[in-house]
Amino acid sequence: MATEGFRPLDDKYLVEYIKATPALSLKLGEKLDDLQIKEVGDGNLNFVYIVVSSGGSVVIKQVAAAIPYLSSVSILTHGERWMLIEELNALPYVRCLGESWPMTKERAYFEALALKEHGRLCPAHVPEVYHFDCNMSVIGMRYLEPPHIILRKGLIAGIEYPLLSEHMSEYMARTLFFTSLLYLSTTEHKRSVAEFCGNVELCRLTEQVVFSDPYRESEYNRWTSPYLDTDAKAVREDDALKLEVAELKSMFCERAQALIHGDLHTSSVMVTHDSTQIIDPEFAFYGPMGYDIGAFLGNLILAFFAQDGHAVEANDRKLYKEWILRTTEESWNLFKQKFIAVWDEHKDGHGDAYLPSIYNKPELQHLAQERYMINLFHDALGFGAAKMIRRIVGVAHVEDFESIKDARKRSDCERRALEFAKLLLKKRRQFQSITEVVSAVRQLHDQIVEVIKFAL
């Protein structure tokens, strides 16, 4: 039976569950009677509990089935959410174990698997998984204690994170390189590819919200109306844009380049001044590397364009905008540097892509790497642009803009971001370096700001 072994956690059952699970109870120390439990739903059909004792802490996440467009269920009451979840769990899903076909596993399984795999490859920037219970869809993992906050909130608040580009580039370089054919044998790679094919439901969701809905009429689309009505319409009528998006979508669906996070925007990153932790890889699968890199860069650029909406007299955000652009630039440049460094380190390994017996001359190796990186760069720009567009005219928006209360001001910021994203998507192959991209951001921003000033 589909729900065999599954039972929703509540405060009371959670304590029982922890006591019966050594991997969790050991993290909380001897005394389990003083547990402090706080439920912090993430707005999706997840329940996230922070559990703190005098001896330690854990986060316990219970993941329900993934259904498109229910991301706004946070407006439901606790009871209503559980009714919904129970309904979903009555669907003919098959739980994780003992089944031959991975397609029927559900997303908690893939989230836990990706956390473990990425954590193994980059433990400094991925929270440790203590426990995974497939039947219960429960993941127990490290609690990212205060002052960790969601990066997006930090960017809205105008906080600089001096190590962010260093850490993010390290995470991306290691997780992407070590799950690609630059490091893996074909056998290892295909085995993993097959396994993650099972995460198809969330791939479908991405296809719809990123690559489809913004380019057609959809009841789910929204934008800052009426200011962006013509802009949204222009996106839906832009044939050149649609042709580019089709190619990106094909790449997203067909190209199993590496185990990507699949949703690497700035709300999937928790930060302090000196810590960067990547969370929520529930969309993970073998896809194009550029999708992760683009998600991160694109969301930084969104944050940049949102800054004018957060500017106040006391703080015009000028310096902060420069910090964002510098971080964008460094994130790619450091990524490239680190990626090539691990490649060099492992070029004589058993990765099946570039055999040392063929690419055995330093200058040829260098040429091959440069070609690989420029292709990856263009992929990242394309995906980054698509991710920006969908946040402005698609279903799910970003707090960077949403928190700008004045709709006209918000729409001005959004329009600049949208214009830049369209340019980037269409002309991405003309950019040879991230410095050129950042210059184009600056140029477009200044131009439009001039136009607006002039119009006023």
Next chain:
Amino acid sequence: MATEGFRPLDDKYLVEYIKATPALSLKLGEKLDDLQIKEVGDGNLNFVYIVVSSGGSVVIKQVAAAIPYLSSVSILTHGERWMLIEELNALPYVRCLGESWPMTKERAYFEALALKEHGRLCPAHVPEVYHFDCNMSVIGMRYLEPPHIILRKGLIAGIEYPLLSEHMSEYMARTLFFTSLLYLSTTEHKRSVAEFCGNVELCRLTEQVVFSDPYRESEYNRWTSPYLDTDAKAVREDDALKLEVAELKSMFCERAQALIHGDLHTSSVMVTHDSTQIIDPEFAFYGPMGYDIGAFLGNLILAFFAQDGHAVEANDRKLYKEWILRTTEESWNLFKQKFIAVWDEHKDGHGDAYLPSIYNKPELQHLAQERYMINLFHDALGFGAAKMIRRIVGVAHVEDFESIKDARKRSDCERRALEFAKLLLKKRRQFQSITEVVSAVRQLHDQIVEVIKFAL
């Protein structure tokens, strides 16, 4: 145990097996006592039996494990081959059923699966499968009765097949279109992709013999020595070529575009004047469409360059060479036409690549198709060129050239083919139509022939 249920077929056991298998015995009619059995090994570790009765006929193929570089075992005696096969079967392979991980299934499984799937999509050009026995690695299928012969042998003999391009383009258009995201939903597609990831051993073999060995020193490589010694060396030292091959290899390994045959050269096709049948899809997996199309076109071009070696006073093969070029041209052009026709027919279907709600204008649909087809064309040219190169300086050669007894004459033919293939691989993106490609074939051939005449 690995070999549970497996037993090698011999003439005697074959009769028992047929009698106990209704799907086979029904094809042979009432009287099973007059069976005529002929073993026609295919040079690989397969046993192929033609079984004919007064009431009908079948082919029964028993497939052993795939081990690289044993393709020349046809020199072994029957007894020696079975000793080898029994050794291979003692390896820790797991038979097809009851196992959760498709990776451990073996190649008979994928061959049967691909035959059935491609047969369903294009029954006119794929022999019907009557029976598949996974434990025995036995496939029972339609016997392609005389005068069917292997296409390659027909091309060597100088026989024209007026329907070849029509049939091959039909086969390629249907099998590739209907297994791609142009027709399938992401869910259907990923399910199949995952399944065929299990055919990894044969993918590895292709990677090695097509994309790796020709470009490095390898004990398996051979060429017409001493005449092509410098040519082979030039391939191994051609950095531009190696960079292009790296990109093709990545595409082969990463891009799950459609269920491809995986080995679509002219020995995988059986023909008569009015029948074309595609066999032996044991390399099938979800890969780039261009690999199949390129294999076929590339092998036609090899056949073209071999013709001068088959010319005799009574038949200079001039007209036949023109027929081959015309067939090459038509094969692509008809493929493109048929592929777009099925695409148009199913553009409002449930394929996830180009949603009708986005690509809803005829001119946009047309632009999208043109862009798709030109990319596919360039992929096909690249893969075709790589397949040509490997047949001249790699492990496995083609009878087109091998049957030219005079080594100097053979090497002249091979050199022209090799030069053309190198050009094609490096400059493929400059060709906008197959007519341009065929002109380049003709031009290079005539130039070099002139040079040779001049030198003599």
